[in-house]
Amino acid sequence: MLSKESLQKIDAATAKYPPDQKQSAVMAALVVAQEEKGHLSTEVIEFVAGYLGMPPVAAYEVATFYGMYDLKPVGRHKLCICTNLPCALAGANEAAEHLKRKLGIGFNETTADGRITLKEAECFGACGDAPVMLVNNKKMVSFMTPEAIDKFLAELK
Amino acid sequence: MNSAHPPFDPGIFGPDAIILKGLTGLNWRLKDYEARGGYQALKKILADRIAPDAVIAEVKKSALRGRGGAGFPAGLKWSFMPRQYAGPKYLVCNSDEGEPGTFKDRDILRYNPHTVIEGMLIAAYATGATAGYNYIHGEIWEIYERFEEAIAEARAAGYLGRNVLGSGLSFELYAHHGWGAYICGEETGLLESMEGKKGQPRFKPPFPASYGLYGRPTTVNNTETFAAVPWIIANGGQAYLELGRPNNGGTKIFSISGHVERPGNYELRLGTPFAKLLEMAGGVRGGRKLKAVIPGGSSAPVVPGEMMLATDLDYDSVAKAGSMLGSGAVIVIDETTCMVRALERLSYFYYEESCGQCTPCREGTGWMYRIVHRIETGKGRQGDLDLLYDVADNIMGRTICALGDAAALPVRSFVAHFRDEFQYHIEHGRCQVGSPAAREMAA
Ligand SMILES: Cc1cc2nc3c(=O)[nH]c(=O)nc-3n(C[C@H](O)[C@H](O)[C@H](O)COP(=O)(O)O)c2cc1C
Ligand code: SF4
Ligand code: FES
Numbered sequence: 001m002l003s004k005e006s007l008q009k010i011d012a013a014t015a016k017y018p019p020d021q022k023q024s025a026v027m028a029a030l031v032v033a034q035e036e037k038g039h040l041s042t043e044v045i046e047f048v049a050g051y052l053g054m055p056p057v058a059a060y061e062v063a064t065f066y067g068m069y070d071l072k073p074v075g076r077h078k079l080c081i082c083t084n085l086p087c088a089l090a091g092a093n094e095a096a097e098h099l100k101r102k103l104g105i106g107f108n109e110t111t112a113d114g115r116i117t118l119k120e121a122e123c124f125g126a127c128g129d130a131p132v133m134l135v136n137n138k139k140m141v142s143f144m145t146p147e148a149i150d151k152f153l154a155e156l157k
Numbered sequence: 158m159n160s161a162h163p164p165f166d167p168g169i170f171g172p173d174a175i176i177l178k179g180l181t182g183l184n185w186r187l188k189d190y191e192a193r194g195g196y197q198a199l200k201k202i203l204a205d206r207i208a209p210d211a212v213i214a215e216v217k218k219s220a221l222r223g224r225g226g227a228g229f230p231a232g233l234k235w236s237f238m239p240r241q242y243a244g245p246k247y248l249v250c251n252s253d254e255g256e257p258g259t260f261k262d263r264d265i266l267r268y269n270p271h272t273v274i275e276g277m278l279i280a281a282y283a284t285g286a287t288a289g290y291n292y293i294h295g296e297i298w299e300i301y302e303r304f305e306e307a308i309a310e311a312r313a314a315g316y317l318g319r320n321v322l323g324s325g326l327s328f329e330l331y332a333h334h335g336w337g338a339y340i341c342g343e344e345t346g347l348l349e350s351m352e353g354k355k356g357q358p359r360f361k362p363p364f365p366a367s368y369g370l371y372g373r374p375t376t377v378n379n380t381e382t383f384a385a386v387p388w389i390i391a392n393g394g395q396a397y398l399e400l401g402r403p404n405n406g407g408t409k410i411f412s413i414s415g416h417v418e419r420p421g422n423y424e425l426r427l428g429t430p431f432a433k434l435l436e437m438a439g440g441v442r443g444g445r446k447l448k449a450v451i452p453g454g455s456s457a458p459v460v461p462g463e464m465m466l467a468t469d470l471d472y473d474s475v476a477k478a479g480s481m482l483g484s485g486a487v488i489v490i491d492e493t494t495c496m497v498r499a500l501e502r503l504s505y506f507y508y509e510e511s512c513g514q515c516t517p518c519r520e521g522t523g524w525m526y527r528i529v530h531r532i533e534t535g536k537g538r539q540g541d542l543d544l545l546y547d548v549a550d551n552i553m554g555r556t557i558c559a560l561g562d563a564a565a566l567p568v569r570s571f572v573a574h575f576r577d578e579f580q581y582h583i584e585h586g587r588c589q590v591g592s593p594a595a596r597e598m599a600a
């Protein structure tokens with residue numbers, strides 16, 4: 001179900017916790033699985049649960065509780081923009097509108113070619129860099145003014 | 158932000174900085190930290206075999222208060238850890254920084270990670286903890302990876318693991334990441350999350366010091382709290398205390414955001430006037446007038462600008478102004494801002510992030526958001542402000558964790574200080590604060 005490389009990453013995460021507390025690695029394991037598969041299907045979640053020796057429902061609860069897991073397919077690139085108040089004061093709403101216009105989609109939508117999914121997000125803990133965007137969960141881009149967004153989109157594969 | 162493009166001027170965080178002193182953005186590695194005198198405090202404790210109780214006494218003397226929001230004295234918290242306990246005890250660093258407006262732990266972790274590691278080692282020595290975890294906000298993955306690198310450096314140099322520097326102290330440290338849930342910043346939600354569950358806060362008591370991670374005694378402190386510890390041990394609790402004010406020892410990193418020319422982190426002595434911080438941040442953007450300030454992260458009550466300009470930044474002074482120093486996240490709001498719209502966005506946040514296990518919080522945050530939303534969109538009704546107060550009052554003090562209060566306090570303070578703006582929205586179905594264009598500029 002998951003590649004050897006992914007399983008190795010999950011094993012490395014598991015090693016951080018006491019031997020009888022493998023479940024502590026479930027968040028890390030689901031991140032690894034999401035990265036390989038693009039999103040977390042029920043089968044993948046069940047596989048992860050089995051791998052860590054926990055009940056499937058417990059893994060499913062985790063996958064639904066934390067906002068950055070994708071239970072449905074997303075575009076090749078997932079862009080999350082923070083619109084919380086500190087960012088909004090510094091231009092996040094204009095940035096979000098610009099993104100929607102350029103991509104021709106609203107929040108929680110994917111471009112017709114399946115390339116980009118756009119989401120609204122809560123504070124990243126980077127409010128001094130507003131507007132800020134998270135690209136595929138792991139890369140943060142800062143000071144995303146409309147001009148910076150144009151440049152960013154032009155360079156995105 | 159002032160620190161976004163390394164290398165930056167090492168004076169950028171302010172002349173009084175101790176945690177962020179001398180940082181350029183590039184000198185974060187072990188060798189750089191050691192060159193700045195890093196790990197000397199730990200070595201001193203180990204070499205002189207200073208008693209754990211003496212370490213705790215020093216931290217108590219420093220009046221270091223928890224930097225994660227509640228301001229609880231760190232030394233006192235450490236003293237709650239049971240001395241005689243057979244089995245593992247844990248130390249957890251709370252780097253789940255997600256309180257809107259707060260972005261200081263990110264800079265500590267990426268530009269000076271070893272000071273957090275050294276602070277945790279000293280805390281482990283003082284509390285008898287055998288292993289530690291740093292729970293890092295999921296949204297800052299690159300910083301999580303850097304922290305893992307710093308841990309590897311410290312382990313290779315003998316600072317972590319079995320028999321630290323041959324002293325007999327053993328302490329393992331690992332990084333754990335979140336994945337997008339604000340509530341995991343609450344310490345017991347965080348512990349649940351670390352156990353591989355939903356991050357739903359626990360009833361307290363029992364407190365983590367008696368029943369924490371995996372049911373073991375656990376101390377949870379904020380990143381900045383641990384980061385201050387090496388300086389305290391190296392220079393003495395009294396010296397740290399004297400940097401600030403009585404009961405408000407040391408320096409504090411303020412994250413200033415919103416309508417200022419130079420948003421960013423500034424490390425100031427506690428008790429520094431707010432006006433000074435505003436000046437360091439270049440003043441209100443575009444020379445406009447200051448309208449309001451949220452001085453301690455989005456959960457803190459809003460304070461009118463005039464009042465804030467007369468307030469000093471320490472726990473007690475900000476409390477006197479009717480708010481909280483909280484995490485030190487200072488959100489600056491200028492005259493072009495619609496306060497109804499600002500509150501609407503905050504209310505949405507708490508509604509979205511409530512973990513749902515207490516009825517007053519789950520239902521109340523939804524109610525508050527819907528009422529503020531209808532006022533903002535011109536559909537407010539007479540009586541809505543009383544209703545808002547009512548809902549807020551029904552949340553306060555009736556929930557498992559402080560998120561309920563955190564959602565209610567902004568609502569009450571926004572309405573209390575800017576009631577006429579809310580009333581105008583209700584009566585006229587539109588905003589008092591100028592044209593839609595001006596609002597767009599502000600929003
Ligand atoms: C809803 C909520 C969110 C919180 N978020 C954080 C956070 O992001 N970081 C943090 O250190 N403390 C946060 N806290 C406070 C923690 O529960 C805890 O008091 C703190 O980590 C203890 O460390 P300290 O004493 O060093 O401040 C939060 C509390 C609540 C109720
Ligand atoms: S107050 Fe809200 S966030 Fe806290 S435990 Fe209750 S429902 Fe969850
Ligand atoms: S409010 Fe956007 S990163 Fe904090």
